[in-house]
Amino acid sequence: MRVATWNVNSAKQRLPRLLPWLDERRPDVVCLQETKLADEAFDQLLGDELAGRGYAVARHGEVQWNGVAILSRTGLDDVLPGIPGAPGFPHAEARAVSATCGGIRVHCVYVPNGRTPDSEHYEYKLAWLSALQELIGAGAQDALVCGDMNIAPADIDVFDPDAYAGHTHVTPPERAALAKLQALGLRDVVRDRWPSERVFTYWDYRAGMFHRDLGMRIDLVLASAPVAERVRAAWVDRQARKGTGPSDHAPVIVDLDEAPDGDIGPVVPPPSAPAVKPRSTKLPQSR
């Protein structure tokens, strides 16, 4: 089962990149952020193209900004748009949608930017993260939180920590909020796989930042322990950031093994087979 998350920075503008990417990478579950489309417009623009590729869709959008969606061809049940009790700015924004896909509770999130640490928007970001944590904490054992967290978890996740000193995305309260979310038992599966590598998911459009690989890792896939144990590969699809008309974010792609059988008692492996499948040591290069 292949899961991906991608901040597309306008599904409408990204259509010429999104559809070929779906055909090439063939993810089973896709979390999209910044679709920037109302639900009716999303259906009109993408409905047939996605249905033709076998995807069921849970979209939660608004006219101009934000907007999230989950695409799934492995089931899409119990769709929940938004987060109960989440604050607005001032009104509720379309920043989250969750659904159960192939037995996993999948949360697609677009965390508020925060703008500047002294702004009301920053307070909003922290309050929103608190509401997200409440939702996840009350949720399923098998869970994925995928999306644009707008937080770089550690200094290794920005090209130059000094360049971001005093800015959002790296402040201790933001990182503490992320840590509190992870304390529910969520693993950062890309960092787990690439513990000390330079891995970014976002590069500013300006000043040749992508070309110079000056970016941040702010798009995360967080997995509860039973899901994290199934991770076979976790990488950033930098190809999607190249070429004509890219988003400023690259997709994160995670491959999961099949879920172990849950209802038939202990699984006894056949004598000729290894009890545990050997872990591959080679993974697709993220760049």
Place this chain on the structure above:
DNA sequence: ATGCCTGAAGGGTTCAGA
């Protein structure tokens, strides 16, 4: 230019993004 690019809405410019 203290926002170097991109997108949205709406209108000939301004806001938002991280």
